[in-house]
Amino acid sequence: MSALAWIAVVSLACWLWLLLGQGFFWRTDQRLPARSAPVDWPYVAIVVPARDEAQVLPRSLPTLLAQDYPGEAEIFLVDDGSSDGTAELARALAAREECALPLTVVEPGEPEPGWTGKLWALRQGIALARAREPEYLLLTDADIAHEPDSLRELVAAARSNGLDLVSQMARLRVASGWERLVVPAFVYFFAQLYPFRWINAPGARTAAAAGGCVLLRTEAAERARIPESVRQAVIDDVSVARAVSRSGGRIWLGLAERVDSVRPYPRLADLWRMVARSAYAQLRHSPALLLGTVAGLALIYLAPPVALFAGMARHDAVAGWAGGLAWLVMAGTYVPMLRYYRQPLLLAPLLPFTALLYLLMTVDSAVQHYRGRGAAWKGRTYARPEATPDQ
Known part of the structure; x- marks a missing residue:
């Protein structure tokens, strides 16, 4: 030949x-596992790192403020040195929306040496949230929009299946021609590198998460020293999942049905x-x-x-x-x-x-x-x- x-x-x-x-890896059937409502709904702290997010915040933050969650929950938005009025906009949105959840906005300043900006913001938000002793932390990006039952379904999945980390890969925006060509392939390639079935199997050696939507048990975060143990990570979601897995936590990752990214990528650039x-x-x-x-x-x-x-x-x-x-x-x-x-x-x-x-x-x-x-x-x-x- x-x-x-x-x-x-x-x-x-x-x-x-x-x-x-x-x-x-090519199958798309890994969605939230079977779940039932817990007898008692735990307190959840929602931490949102945000840097120059004024463009997307009006479409994402109201969906968190309106979460239909039976238990107690609170939102901590951490402004990571924004120059476009992100913090002021967040406060204004909370003031004019009919809020089911309270919002706290903090501005911790520039990251210390050795920290990436997002993880520095998460550190400040998690430290503030821990004072309320939440059972779970929902780490979600500022461009992620959640359906009203998103938090409820995440908590039910974690409680029903004994999971320390539940992550959903938000459905990314697909509107422009370049987005149609590139975005589905981005998720396809990610799943090829980190097959969801391997991640979700008990005792799995493969670990990954999607940083836009991560529900993390506070006890597991403390055991894995999150975020200090991954403070330099650029690919923070995979690093967090690996740290939780190494410390004995059970993780799960799948495609989202009711969690969407509203960030536009209209050009190839x-x-x-x-x-x-x-x-x-x-x-x-x-x-x-x-x-x-x-x-x-x-x-x-x-x-x-x-x-x-x-x-x-x-x-x-x-x-x-x-x-x-x-x-x-x-x-x-x-x-x-x-x-x-x-x-x-x-x-x-x-x-x-x-x-x-x-x-x-x-x-x-x-x-x-x-x-x-x-x-x-x-x-x-x-x-x-x-x-x-x-x-």
Whole structure:
């Protein structure tokens, strides 16, 4: 066989293994587990870190203020050095809305050295909340909108199943053309790296969470030293889940049905920044892992269409058939995610192009890291972890 045919056959073998051996990552059936209402509803503190969120807060904060929760709950919004009036807007929204839950807004100032901004804000909010002795902490981003029963369902799931951490991956906004092309693939790739079934299995070694919506038992947070133990993390959600899991906590992650992100990413540049700011951190800033990732993406996602068309042009039947079948399996595994996002299934064959974009974003993330501009977000650039002084 030709070299092209061998590459196509290996790619097809990879896809058959991904289809059957990677925790059925492509399925979208991991939703909140079976649950029943607890006899007593625990006190919950909702902590919302917010930096320059005036654009999205009017669509997200009222959904928290209006939570239909049978027990006692309180919201702590931590303004992380905003310059757009986020804190004042939050207070104004609470004053004019019919609030089921009380809101406290705090402004702790700039992070101390060795802390990322979001985790510094979470630290302040959690410290304030602990004075009320909550049984659970709901850590939710400022761009996340919750249906009225969201908190109730999260608590019921945690109590009914003995879970220390329950996280839902919020349904991201899909409105612009670039969002339709890139956003469902973002969740698809995340699930491929961290198969939800593996995470949710008792005694699982795989740990991850979605930072937009994390219900965390306070006792488990204290045992895992959250957030101090992960204070430098750029990918804070995965780090929190790993810390809780290592300390003996049981975690669960699934797709959300009634939790949505309202943050817009209308341009490719917006999505590019969102991915590139943390892609190289995901690879632990390792050049070897970067090279392996680029090679893996090329073999798994780019080789099938190249082999199909090149095989047809060269009359290489093995390359053409193997490339075509690999592309077909690839597109088939993407269909459930497109359905979850209510997007046209015609986008499925475009996954190789989307993967190429992610490959370029990952390389750009590494380039920015070595230029000293890695992990830049909302006016802050965080130091490399190895260069950050220990606390």
